[in-house]
Amino acid sequence: MAAQKEPVLDIIVVGAGFAGLYLLYRLRTLGFQTLVIEAADGVGGTWYWNRYPGARCDVESMAYSYSFSESLEQDWVWTERYAAQPEILAYANHVTDRFGLRKDIRFNTSVVRAVFSETDGLWTLASDEGL
Structure with missing residues (x-):
């Protein structure tokens, strides 16, 4: 059996609230391979x-x-x-779907470890879902 390849990503954003959604949109437009990790099963952060x-x-x-x-x-x-909260959450979902952001969000996933390498200048993340 072949070893599972780690995803090749430039940036991982933690959280699909309003800031996380904007970052995903913006980083994509700049050409970065980006993934958002979200603990919930939907977008919206505080409003979720x-x-x-x-x-x-x-x-x-x-x-x-x-x-x-x-x-x-x-x-x-x-x-x-x-x-009100329901309308704000609906707006967050509208933005997510309008710009096709959902495909780059991993829901029901939490970061359990983040280690920074001074040598490489990179973070290594681990999630409860195996990322």
């Missing part, structure tokens, strides 16, 4: 985990939106000035 009644953003929805794509700004219409 915090689903309590009344959860909403205290920043106006338009200011909370991504501004890297004019067409994205045109095809998403917020229903409230200060969006």
Whole structure:
């Protein structure tokens, strides 16, 4: 049986919240082979985990939106000035699907070890799923 090859990646992003999704989008446009590792089974970070009644953003929805794509700004219409958690999570999923980000996100995976090599200038990661 052939040995399993390690994925050839330039960058691993930990977390598929708003920052992680943007990093994946941006790093791809710059030509980097990128993988996002996410502990949850969906995107959204804070907005995935915090689903309590009344959860909403205290920043106006338009200011909370991504501004890297004019067409994205045109095809998403917020229903409230200060969006509630379900709508923010729906927006995160919309962005993920619109830009095909989901294929480079490994869900239900947690980093269990990260070791930096001073010699190589590289991180070696281990996950609970064998990465």
